[in-house]
Amino acid sequence: MNNVSLNLELEDSELVRLSLVDPDKFSYIIYRYQEKLERYLRRLGAKNEEDVQDLLQDIFLKVYLNLNDFDQNLKFSSWIYRIAHNQVISNFRKKQVRPEAHSFPIDSAGFDTLADDVALDRLSDIHLSQNVIKEALAKISVKHREILILKFFEDKSYEEISDILKKPQGTVASLLNRAKKSLKNYLPKNISA
Amino acid sequence: MLENFGKKLIEKIKHDGMAPKPRWHFILKEILIWLFGGLALFIGAASVAVMIYLSNNSGLMMHTQLGHSLVGYLLLSLPYFWMIFLALFLWLLFYNIKHSKRGYHYSFALIALVAILASILLGIIFSAVGIGEEIDDVLGRRAPLYDLVFNPHVAMWSNSEEGSLAGLVVSKSDQTHFVLLDRDSGEWYITCITADNKNLVIVGQPIRLVGEVIGEHEFRADEVFPIKPGREFFKRLQQNNQDPVLIPGELPERGLGPGRMMINYDK
Incomplete structure (x- = not known):
């Protein structure tokens, strides 16, 4: 099984299991969720590219460190969005700014x-x-x-x-x-x- | 760009030697949340048990004899400390359930209802096995400000001008005449005119009296009642005083009438 097919075929929970054994496999999770989370962060009000990238890095690191806390009763996407949501809120609090909805991708359905x-x-x-x-x-x-x-x-x-x-x-x-x-x-x- | 970001992140993870936190870390956290929740439930239930004990012995039906309306008596006798204590531990129980892994699924109202019902049910069980009584006794023996904080009945029954007096029997000449120490260690010379409950007048035991002040430090007891909540508090008075020695037959000082006793602390 090559890397691409591995990424496409495996369930999220399976990727979590693999990432716990081999950090390289965590890149599949990153690959699967990076775009979605990037879009979500912009929608929530992350101002610029630098902010988005910093937040993304913090979110994925948090996800990696807390992989063992993933509850199999949840959808992995819900869990990762929860971490993203918490990270964004804490980031806004830290910077004491109100998130502004200025960067909605305009073509959104x-x-x-x-x-x-x-x-x-x-x-x-x-x-x-x-x-x-x-x-x-x-x-x-x-x-x-x-x-x-x-x-x-x-x-x-x-x-x-x-x-x-x-x-x-x-x-x-x-x-x-x-x-x-x-x-x-x-x-x-x-x-x- | 996507792959680049992922690669950099994996490199950072490897370079910084990061590893997922071990599973036991999260299991322990969950266990601690439930443990503290259980502890909050336990303490909340214990305070319910004390409240039941205090309520069962509040003497609510004697409100008219003590010169209070039912509502007035109820308001005076409510165990406010224990109510606040219960509220605090209910909140802690609520907080711990809410912060458990699945706690967010349940509404505020549902968790609050479960926390209250669980505390009351466990409190009733605790009360049935005597835990409320035991807690009151221990606090009565040791807690500072017991009469001001933990048990409102002590103050309510220490109102001689209104006809209620509680204290410790420190000596007696017969079943009709005895000396009582009130909560402030003040001596009262008691004449007991009722035949009921006279067997409760035992040296070293606390009692409650309903009656009237008939002179300086003199009280006529029309009714005698036992003390349950607060009994250990009154027994402390014994430790603070020397055992009095009665001199039967002698005419007492301080205006005591015939048949009363005098206490001589010097012998």
């Missing part, structure tokens, strides 16, 4: 999903442009923005969000509702198509 969801809630067929949503996202609280990102941009289920944020699923659902309400408060009242 999440905008359409979120726009559709919010428009449905508003019982109208208005079309919300990406820029309008992006501006509104930048204004809502970090807590609300984060849950919208996980749901609509990272496409995570309630169960996964619950595991990432370490909150009960019921809390996730109500937090998501509040986040959407908060977002709507920052959307223009009448938007024409």
